Amino acid sequence: MFEAASCSTCHNMEGRGGNVGADLSQAGKNYPGAELLRHILEPAITVKPEHRIFGIELNDGSQYFGQVVKDDGESVTITESLQEPDVTVTLYRDEIDRMVPLQISPMPTGLLVTLSHDEVLNLLAYIAANGNKNDTVFK
Structure with a gap:
């Protein structure tokens, strides 16, 4: 089952x-x-912290929603689709205006x-x- x-x-x-x-x-x-x-x-x-979905807004107004898979302090790498977890987007911290954990579950x-x-x-x-x-x- x-x-x-x-x-x-x-x-x-x-x-x-x-x-x-x-x-x-x-x-x-x-x-x-x-x-x-x-x-x-x-x-x-x-929702455990490692599974939390974040809403991220960049300085240029573009938005991303996804699960953080890597955070090295200078950049954050997220996956926007859990169906394709290997497809990621890397966002640089100096370009991020806001990063908010969402109260939703993936x-x-x-x-x-x-x-x-x-x-x-x-x-x-x-x-x-x-x-x-x-x-x-x-x-």
Whole structure:
């Protein structure tokens, strides 16, 4: 279900999956029961600093929105699309007028709407069990 629901496109669990989203290997322990479901339904509740989206306005008025992948003090490199994380834009600090962390999550809402009730329960169980299909949560 983790793959079928496209979670693995962005998220990693036990070394498998994408790496642009949070590692979900400990999500079941960190967010028990309904709290895990709430974080999936409302992903902006908690956004770790490394996954935060920034709004950046340059001195010339142009704007960029993206996740910071590198900050060396002189420049900031962002990816504007998590679907293409290797496509980046480097912006020099002396050209940046404003850089503001946005209160949004890169994870869109509504990802569970295409799943049935049983599929949602299976997905939650899989995450809670850290991908271990032999875990007691499945019995």
